[in-house]
Amino acid sequence: MAALVVASMIVITIDLRGGGSTATMRSRVQDAFSPLQRAADRVFSPVGDWIDGVARAGELKDENTRLREALAQSLVEQARVSEIEKENAELRAQLDLPGVDDTIERVAAEITTFDASPFEDGVVLNKGTDDGIREGNPAVSSEGLIGRVGAVSRSTATVLLLHDPQFGVGVKLGDSDKAGVLEGTGDPEKLRLVGIGSLVDVRLGEEVYTSGTDVSRFPPGILVGTVSGFRTAPGATTQDIDVLPILEVTRLKFVQVLLWPPDPDRVPSATVDPASPGTESGESGDDPASGSSASGSSVTGGTSTPPAATASTTRPAPATTTTVDLRPASGTAVDPPLTRPAGAQDVNPGDAP
Amino acid sequence: MNFRRVVTLVTLSMAAVLAQTVLFPNLKAGGVIPDIVLVSVLVVALDGGPEAGAVYGFGSGLFIDMFLREPAGLSALTYTIVGFVMGLIRDRLIRHPWWHYPAIGALGSVASGALFITLGGLAGQEHLWALRSLRIVLVRGIYDGALATMVLPLGSRLLKKVPRVPSSRR
Numbered sequence: 278m279a280a281l282v283v284a285s286m287i288v289i290t291i292d293l294r295g296g297g298s299t300a301t302m303r304s305r306v307q308d309a310f311s312p313l314q315r316a317a318d319r320v321f322s323p324v325g326d327w328i329d330g331v332a333r334a335g336e337l338k339d340e341n342t343r344l345r346e347a348l349a350q351s352l353v354e355q356a357r358v359s360e361i362e363k364e365n366a367e368l369r370a371q372l373d374l375p376g377v378d379d380t381i382e383r384v385a386a387e388i389t390t391f392d393a394s395p396f397e398d399g400v401v402l403n404k405g406t407d408d409g410i411r412e413g414n415p416a417v418s419s420e421g422l423i424g425r426v427g428a429v430s431r432s433t434a435t436v437l438l439l440h441d442p443q444f445g446v447g448v449k450l451g452d453s454d455k456a457g458v459l460e461g462t463g464d465p466e467k468l469r470l471v472g473i474g475s476l477v478d479v480r481l482g483e484e485v486y487t488s489g490t491d492v493s494r495f496p497p498g499i500l501v502g503t504v505s506g507f508r509t510a511p512g513a514t515t516q517d518i519d520v521l522p523i524l525e526v527t528r529l530k531f532v533q534v535l536l537w538p539p540d541p542d543r544v545p546s547a548t549v550d551p552a553s554p555g556t557e558s559g560e561s562g563d564d565p566a567s568g569s570s571a572s573g574s575s576v577t578g579g580t581s582t583p584p585a586a587t588a589s590t591t592r593p594a595p596a597t598t599t600t601v602d603l604r605p606a607s608g609t610a611v612d613p614p615l616t617r618p619a620g621a622q623d624v625n626p627g628d629a630p
Numbered sequence: 631m632n633f634r635r636v637v638t639l640v641t642l643s644m645a646a647v648l649a650q651t652v653l654f655p656n657l658k659a660g661g662v663i664p665d666i667v668l669v670s671v672l673v674v675a676l677d678g679g680p681e682a683g684a685v686y687g688f689g690s691g692l693f694i695d696m697f698l699r700e701p702a703g704l705s706a707l708t709y710t711i712v713g714f715v716m717g718l719i720r721d722r723l724i725r726h727p728w729w730h731y732p733a734i735g736a737l738g739s740v741a742s743g744a745l746f747i748t749l750g751g752l753a754g755q756e757h758l759w760a761l762r763s764l765r766i767v768l769v770r771g772i773y774d775g776a777l778a779t780m781v782l783p784l785g786s787r788l789l790k791k792v793p794r795v796p797s798s799r800r
Contacts, residue, residue: 278681281688281710288692288703289753299702306696313644314652321653328657 367531377417378496382536384408386434388529398441398463399427400526402434404534410434413494415487415535421500421523422446422487423532434534439501439522440465446495449488450479450504456488459501459520468502470518475509477516485520496537638792639674642785643690646670651697662766664773665739667694667705671713672738672778673785680717687713700746701753708749712742735778736771743767 292299330337368385384404392399404410406429416423416436424444427437437444444461448470457472473479483504489497506519646667654663667690675683687709695702716738723730744767747758 278684278710278714281684282707285688285691285703285707285710288695288706289701290703292702293753303696303702306693310647310651310696313648317648317652321649322656324653326656332657332659 364530377499377535381496382409383533384410384536385531385533386410387531388526389433392435397427397443398438398461398465399424399435400438400532402426402436402532402534403432405430405432405434407431409536410534411536415495415499415537416532417499417535418524418529418532421502422495423524423526423529425494426534436532436534438465438526439468439524446501447488447490447493448485448501450483450485452486455479457515457518459485465526466521467505468520468522470504470520471515473507473516473518475514475516479504479507479516479518481505481507494538496535632792635789635792638789639686639689642670642674642788643667643686643693646690647693647697650694659773660769662769662773664770664777665742666777666781667691668709668712668739668742669735669774669778669781670785671709672716672734673782673789675713675716676720676734676782677786677789678717679721680714683713683717684710685713687711700750700755700758704746704750704753704755708742708746711745712738715741731782732775732779735782736775738778739774740767740771743770 288299386402386404386408388400389403390401392401400423402410402416410426410429412426412429414426414434416425422439424436424438424441425446426434427443428435439446439459439461440463441461442463446459447456448459449456450473455473455477457470460469460471462469470485481504485501485503487493487495487497487499487501489495489499500523502520502522504518505521507516509516646669649666650663654666657664671683671687671690674686678686688706691706691709692703695705698705716734719734743763747763747767750758
């Protein structure tokens, strides 16, 4: 007994003097014992958990209830934060409108629903005249043009989308002065560009921007789409060009309405719409032709650099394998010279003589 | 010394240390872990007497010291003394009422705890000299008493099947 006590005291003394020998011994013993501890842990853990659970059943039940409530609350919060972050990112993206004059006033609005009319392709925004939105204002996103405000109330606005057959806008190809009129076809995947002379060089994938003439309802330099195909009917003086819209509107949640033009009186209220003879431009959109012919000035949109459209809501540029229909038109296809009013060629500044 | 008994005691010691380091840290009562190694020392002391208790206490104490942060040898010294004293008490017990197991467990635990914090304080572990330590000693005494109620009879029964250490060594 005495020997053991003395031995214990010697061990304590050695350890307290910190020679390191006891630390080494501890380390080795623990290393040697750890496999056994791990094995035992596998055996004991369920037992321990069970005993612990039995002993704390009531407490665990309360804790479980609390944790479930906290988890549910946390999930709700998480979803809310995620949604806010997403909205924030979208709104931030909307603030950046490449190619659009920064001085143009704009109103950010949320797309609340699609237009209820079965005959129109539009979306309804949660902002209206109370926020300064007027009929005819362009609706854009950071990637490009979406459409224009077709109807507006105090708190809502309906945007007529690009592909609606009632839609028309004066456009130009790339940063050139090849200008024409873009019309909706009713097909979200295809717009029709008319007014480009048959001798004008058009390339697949070429970007189409708003031309933004003096009397245009759209400012210049807004990306609209890319050329996905073109053809010239026999004897026609203009080409019939297919344009793939840059945006998939169904994937958008926020848009910006440009309060353009700043002075609505500047836009003639009853100019002839070349895309839809017999209708007024107030109904169907833009008329680059009348603008250029009236003012005699060149297309102002040419001053801005065409922005690159790389955001997620944009469509990819058409592949080089896109079919180019060079066959003669069947006669039932669009025939710009027949559908457009006389003098249409005058309004195409890009046309070759 | 009977080899089989030695193997049994070593196995018992390892099992106790294993349980102390793996199982019981998850089974706290009142925030306190019981001392199953001490209970195993009591088992051996009640079965083999003071010398066996002291030897087993020293060995097991040194073993568990390898897993504690207190100075090595502190548990060994504590268990040696407790094992020896409990062995002496066993020799003086005339009757074995039903409550003597929990009583021995609780008494041994409190004595062990008090000794540990006293010796630890003397060895420079001043943090052991605190009111919290006293609370731990008392709660652990109750826990160990309850544990001893089950473990001591089982352990005694197990060790009775193994030949004892020759009494001539006492």
